[in-house]
Amino acid sequence: MREDATHEFKAAFTSSYLKTVSAYANYQTGYITFGLSDDGSACGLEDPDDLRLCIENQINESISPVPRFEISTDAVQRTLTLKVFKGENCPYLLQGKAYRRSDTSTVEAGPEALRELCLYGSGQSFDELNCEDPVPKLTFSCLQAKLAGFLNVSALSDDILKTLGLINRRGRYDRAAELLSDSHGYTVLQLACVNEDLSELRDRVNVDGVSLLDAFDQACEYFHRHYVTEKIDGFIRRNFASVPLEAYREAVTNALVHRKWNIRSSVQICFFEDRIEVLSPGGLPEGISARDFAGSARLSVKRNPILADVFSRLGCGERFGMGREKIRKAYEGTTYAPRFEAGENSVTVILPRTDLSRSLSQLSDDEIKVLQCLSPASLSLRRDVDERTGFNQAKTGRILNRLIEWHLAEKISAGPETRYRSKSGLHFA
Secondary structure: OOOEOOEEEEOOOOOOHHHHHHHHHHOOOEEEEEOEOOOOOEOOOOOHHHHHHHHHHHHHHHEEOOOOEEEEEEOOOOEEEEEEOOOOOOOOEEOOEOEEEEOOEEEEOOHHHHHHHHHHHHOOOHHHOEOOOOOOOOOOHHHHHHHHHHHOOOOOOHHHHHHOOOEOOOOOEEHHHHHHOOOOOOEEEEEEEEOOOOOOEEEEEEEEOOOHHHHHHHHHHHHHHHHEEEEEEOOEEEEEEOOOHHHHHHHHHHHHHHOOOOOOOOEEEEEOOOEEEEEEEOOOOOOOOHHHHHOOOOOOOOOOHHHHHHHHHOOOOOOOOOHHHHHHHHOOOOOOOOEEEEOOOEEEEEEEOOOOOOOHHHOOHHHHHHHOOOEOOEOEEHHHHHHHHOOOHHHHHHHHHHHHHOOOEEEEEEOOEEEEEEOOOOOOO
């Protein structure tokens, strides 16, 4: 047994454990075991019962508000385990500071994280908060045009804004109204065509301070400019998209609607030669794990429910948690599949081009080199491929991802580390 993000070991009792109590109460249920060394071996406590009473008193006196916790003892190993439950009344403060876990250590939560905890503890989403300006002068010409075209709404009244959730019960505009208005102070979107190592940026476009609906339209126009080509089919000219348009629209909607808007950063959409990557600032919403996001689970948590509802009403996104499923279905009938990746501070949707076919004769020398390290009959770790090719981790990872997208290799979950193998039927000269 080893320490991890949800289990901390303490060979001896010190008051520093209170920081971890704050972290678990704020972010995730976790355990602190006293009487265990860092390697998980039992060293025991002199008097577990006396320590139990001390811990109860310290938590009750030091953490505000007091989180829910349980204490159990192991009479054989003479250890004591403190279980701290994730709370709903965030932030849980120790001497006025909130803490979070970073792998096996506990660190102070920064200003942005503290604001996020306060927001979670209030039971409100960001888009429900009142505008900072108590009497904002907002205009909604873009929203009005969308409503007229999609819902046949001829005039935008306060009653309609209330129905859309943009004016709250106190008669004030909320942050959702601000973000959907024609002008505001938020950074919204960056679009660029880039090469593989991001050293060259072409046709970079910054979209700031405009309605999210306008930003969505600009993202779609950029897509048509760079990823849609006109081809002659018989006697008819047809437009062909290199990436399924429905998948792209859904990915952009999700990025705009479900991002953290209290972070001063932009949604970034990068157009590579072989894929589009849509990166959204902020990690996953509370209640969705990285595994849920990357897999087929349909669990959905709306970080900004008012924005999600407006985009859904206007036909720009799925309301009932089917967005990722819609993106996957857009790739049915192709030999490619989208990928979903979640980090601590960002979420990325990767949309491969479907008009790139690859045979072995079309692979680069480096791609051949990696593919020759794989076998359909056995599984290989990425670091094994690193050693055999002499490539660094990042380069091997990029090539493996391309081979997977081209259905020349596949990723297998086997034990604690991801493993890879080539598809059967591949023959090298």
